[in-house]
Amino acid sequence: MNILHYWRAMWGIIGRELWRFVRQRERFISALVRPLVWLFIFAAGFRAALGLAISPPYETYILYEVYITPGLMGMIQLFNGMQSSLSMVYDREMGSMRILMVCPLPRWFLLVSKLVAGVSVSIVQVYVFLTIAWFYDIEPPLVGYFWVFPALILSGLMLGALGLLLSSFIKQLENFAGVMNFVIFPMFFMSTALYPLWKMKESSELLHSLAFYNPFSQAVELIRFALYGQFNEYAFIYTFCAFSFFMIAAVIGYNPSKGMMMKKGGK
Amino acid sequence: MSIQSSQRNEQAAALSIEDLSFSYSGRKALDKVSFSVKSSECTILLGPNGAGKSTLFSLITRLYDSHHGNIQLCGFDVKKETRNALTRLGVVFQQTTLDLDLTVMQNLRYHTALQGMSRKLAKQRIQQELERMCMYERRSEKVRQLNGGHRRRVEIARALLHKPALLLLDEPTTGLDVPSRQSIVEHVHQLVADQGLAVLWATHLIDEIYPQDQLIIMHKGQVRVKGSVDEVLKITSSASINEAFRRLTQGENV
Numbered sequence: 001m002n003i004l005h006y007w008r009a010m011w012g013i014i015g016r017e018l019w020r021f022v023r024q025r026e027r028f029i030s031a032l033v034r035p036l037v038w039l040f041i042f043a044a045g046f047r048a049a050l051g052l053a054i055s056p057p058y059e060t061y062i063l064y065e066v067y068i069t070p071g072l073m074g075m076i077q078l079f080n081g082m083q084s085s086l087s088m089v090y091d092r093e094m095g096s097m098r099i100l101m102v103c104p105l106p107r108w109f110l111l112v113s114k115l116v117a118g119v120s121v122s123i124v125q126v127y128v129f130l131t132i133a134w135f136y137d138i139e140p141p142l143v144g145y146f147w148v149f150p151a152l153i154l155s156g157l158m159l160g161a162l163g164l165l166l167s168s169f170i171k172q173l174e175n176f177a178g179v180m181n182f183v184i185f186p187m188f189f190m191s192t193a194l195y196p197l198w199k200m201k202e203s204s205e206l207l208h209s210l211a212f213y214n215p216f217s218q219a220v221e222l223i224r225f226a227l228y229g230q231f232n233e234y235a236f237i238y239t240f241c242a243f244s245f246f247m248i249a250a251v252i253g254y255n256p257s258k259g260m261m262m263k264k265g266g267k
Numbered sequence: 268m269s270i271q272s273s274q275r276n277e278q279a280a281a282l283s284i285e286d287l288s289f290s291y292s293g294r295k296a297l298d299k300v301s302f303s304v305k306s307s308e309c310t311i312l313l314g315p316n317g318a319g320k321s322t323l324f325s326l327i328t329r330l331y332d333s334h335h336g337n338i339q340l341c342g343f344d345v346k347k348e349t350r351n352a353l354t355r356l357g358v359v360f361q362q363t364t365l366d367l368d369l370t371v372m373q374n375l376r377y378h379t380a381l382q383g384m385s386r387k388l389a390k391q392r393i394q395q396e397l398e399r400m401c402m403y404e405r406r407s408e409k410v411r412q413l414n415g416g417h418r419r420r421v422e423i424a425r426a427l428l429h430k431p432a433l434l435l436l437d438e439p440t441t442g443l444d445v446p447s448r449q450s451i452v453e454h455v456h457q458l459v460a461d462q463g464l465a466v467l468w469a470t471h472l473i474d475e476i477y478p479q480d481q482l483i484i485m486h487k488g489q490v491r492v493k494g495s496v497d498e499v500l501k502i503t504s505s506a507s508i509n510e511a512f513r514r515l516t517q518g519e520n521v
Binding site: 004005006008009011012013015016019020023024098099100101102103104105106 | 328329330349350351353354356358360364366368369373376377378379380381382383384385
C-alpha cells in the first residue's frame with residue numbers, strides 16, 4: 001500500500017514535468033536552439049582554428065563538431081538542471097512548491113522525484129539533439145546511443161542535484177542571474193566540453209587542474225566515452241560522488257529545521 | 268492506521284497548538300500562541316498584516332520548524348509524526364498554486380497522485396468535490412481561462428480530495444470581487460456544517476465572519492482574544508467585531 005503511494009506520487013511528479021515541458025513549446029525550442037547554435041556556428045568557425053590529435057575514445061582524427069557534441073549534450077543537461085532549480089525557486093515563491101511539501105511523503109523522496117522528473121526532460125532533449133546532429137554527419141556508433149542512456153541518467157542526476165542544492169540557497173528569483181554568471185558559465189568554460197584537457201595544459205596549468213576537478217568535465221567525459229561504447233571508470237566514480245554530495249546537501253538544505261529556512265533567521 | 272492511532276484521532280482536536288513561539292533573526296513573530304480547532308467548527312483567525320498569521324501557517328504546514336511549543340493535527344505531532352499529521356491536512360495558500368497551463372482535471376490528478384490515490388478513487392473524488400463547488404462541467408478547461416473566484420474554488424476542491432480533517436485557508440479571498448468572495452465564504456461554511464470539517468481561516472476581512480464562528484484575534488505575534496463571536500464581544504465589551512478588532516489591535520488593554 002505504502003509503496004504504491006510512493007510509486008503513484010513519483011509518476012505524478014514526472015508526468016506533470018513532462019507534460020509541462022511539452023506544453024511550453026518555447027522552452028522546448030530554446031533548449032534545442034542553444035546547443036545547435038554552438039554546433040552549427042561556433043564549432044564550424046572553430047574547426048579551422050583548432051587541430052585535434054587522436055585521443056581516446058576517438059580512434060581517428062575527428063572534426064571539432066564531433067568533439068564538441070558530448071559537451072553540448074552536457075550543456076543541455078546543465079541548463080536543464082539550472083532551469084529546474086530556477087523553477088523550484090519560482091515555485092517556492094508562487095507556492096506550488098508548498099503544495100508538494102505538504103503532501104504526506106518524506107521530503108527527500110519528493111526532492112528525488114522532482115530530480116528524476118527533471119532528468120527525464122533533459123534526456124528527451126538530448127536525444128532530439130542527437131537526432132538532428134546525426135543529419136549533420138555526427139554519427140557515433142549505434143551502440144553508443146544505447147550506452148549513453150545510463151550515462152545521461154547519472155550526469156543528469158548530478159547536474160540536477162547541483163541545481164536543487166543551489167535552489168535551496170537562493171532566496172529570491174532575482175539572485176538567479178548570479179547563478180548564471182558564477183556557476184553555469186565557469187562550469188561550462190572550465191571544462192572539457194569545448195577543448196580537450198591536454199590542449200588546456202599547453203596554455204595554463206591552473207586552468208588544466210580546475211577543469212580536471214570540475215564535476216561537469218567528468219560528466220562530459222562520461223557521456224563522451226559512453227557515446228563511443230566505452231566506459232570511463234574515473235569519470236563514473238567522480239560523477240557519482242559529486243551527485244551523492246550535492247544530493248545530500250540539498251536534502252539538508254530543504255530540511256525545515258536545519259536548512260534554508262533557518263538561515264533566514266528563524267528559531 | 269492502528270486501532271490505537273484511530274482512537275487518538277477521534278478524541279483529539281483537529282488542530283491543537285500549545286505554547287508556540289517563533290522568531291526571525293531575533294524578532295518575535297509568534298509569542299506563546301495556544302489554541303485549538305475542533306471538528307465542525309469554523310475558526311476565523313483575524314489579525315492585521317504582520318500579526319503572525321502567515322508564520323503560523325508556515326509552521327503548521329512545516330515549511331519551518333519551531334523549537335518552542337508544539338503543533339498537533341488530530342493528535343499527531345507535526346514534527347515527529349509528520350506523515351500521519353499531513354494526511355489529515357488540506358491547505359489553500361494565499362497565492363494560487365495551480366498550474367495555469369494545465370486543465371482543472373490535470374491539476375487535481377497531480378494532487379491525487381501525490382496523495383497516492385488509485386485512478387478509480389481519484390476520478391470519483393474529483394467528481395464529488397468539483398460538483399460540490401459547481402465546477403465539474405469546467406474540468407477540461409485550462410486554469411488560465413478561469414477567473415480568480417473559480418480558481419479558488421478549484422483549490423478548495425483540491426484541498427478536500429483526500430478528505431482531510433482540517434482545512435487551512437490563508438486569506439483565500441484576497442483580490443476577489445464581492446460576489447466571488449461571498450460565494451466562497453458560503454461554500455466553506457456549508458462544508459463545516461455538512462461534513463463536520465474543522466476549518467482555520469486566516470483573514471483580515473471582518474465581513475467574512477458568521478455569527479456561529481469561533482474567533483481568534485492576533486496582534487504582534489500574540490493571541491489577544493479567542494472564543495465564540497459572542498464571547499469575544501463580551502470580553503472586549505464591544506458592540507461589533509469591528510470595534511473589538513480595533514481595540515485589540517490598537518493597543519488598548521482588555
